[in-house]
Amino acid sequence: MSSRSHWEAVYRSRSTQAVSWYRPHLDVSLALLRQAGLDASTRLVDVGGGASTLVDDLLELGLTDITVLDLSRTALDVARERLGTRGKAVRWLAGDLLEADFVPAAFDLWHDRAVLHFLAAPEDTARYAAQVMCALRPGGHAVIGGFAPDGPERCSGLPVARRSPADIASVLGPAFRLVGVSTERHITPAGTAQIFAYALLERR
Template sequence: MEINKKQHWENVFATKKETEVSWYQEKPETSLQFFERNNIPKTAKILEIGGGDSYLIDNLLLQDYESLTLLDISENAIERIKKRLGEKSEKVRFVVSDILDFSSIEKFDVIHDRASFHFLTKDEDIQKYATLMNDILKENGLYFVGTFSESGPLKCSGLEITQYSKEKFLKIFGNDFSLLHSFEEVHKTPFETTQNFIFCEFQKKM
């Protein structure tokens, strides 16, 4: 039986504290370094996919980024971050949606996805996602993606995931995007366990 993704994530964010999920990071250094490394302007239109209640948005607001969109399948996750941000939440556009159901007339300068893409396990969904990234990113726009690597876990939050290598990423995104940077990193969870991630930085071709 196929798990209802939305119900699954609504339940996760209704029952677990932010420090009780494996992806918790008070300061998402790897993601912030991506913004720094690429000198991403404060006016850039930024889309955060599956951000849940991660602290990336808080940190980008602190750095005076002006055009932030956070998309997550879970309304509970979005309510949680809104509550945490307080008045600052008015500076963020929130979208409750499965990424596969998302469409946007507006194109983004930057798309960031840490640990959301790897939950897609069907080839047609992976392809649909890749097509969407190409559709909603501006020419020369940047796409930063992080997933479990081939030496990372096989599941996350009780769900199957797809592991990735640089070669696998290039097979999916290589036609429309140039790979600028790729590296692996060990993430330490709040439970003192470790997860191996791969991060890739792509630029949309002209």
């Protein structure tokens, strides 16, 4: 099954509030994004945003330039429908972040919760780093979170690469400075604890 088919099948068969990564609010992400600096003019891309409520909270904070990119059009439609007319202010892109044609320096902030952790092959992580490097302006920030070294070995039935904040920083390479870290003990809707690690990185 291709990656796109996997994610479409997940979002077609499960309520978005039942998936293991669901949280009512992405509190740790929001805290790190605030640390990086958020205002109405901040240009933010949420890669692999799925149907998460981060976009709702960012709109509530007054952001006017938000892009949500995901492999699953179904997930994006769930978020768009939830937001109603507010969703018209958001750019919704269905596609693979590794293949996306980002305009250079188009964003001040890059957000990824539980997407990089699916990438382990060196060619994929190198491509991911190149995409962040292209999409972010110099001085822009990336907030990236995924399963920590003591987190689970699989997510959505797929194997993951578990990383510390320093490991995430090393994926992005020397063009990025690690300026913040956080951990999260996420409780899935089924009641299982999962440890996440987050890195806040500044593009030099």
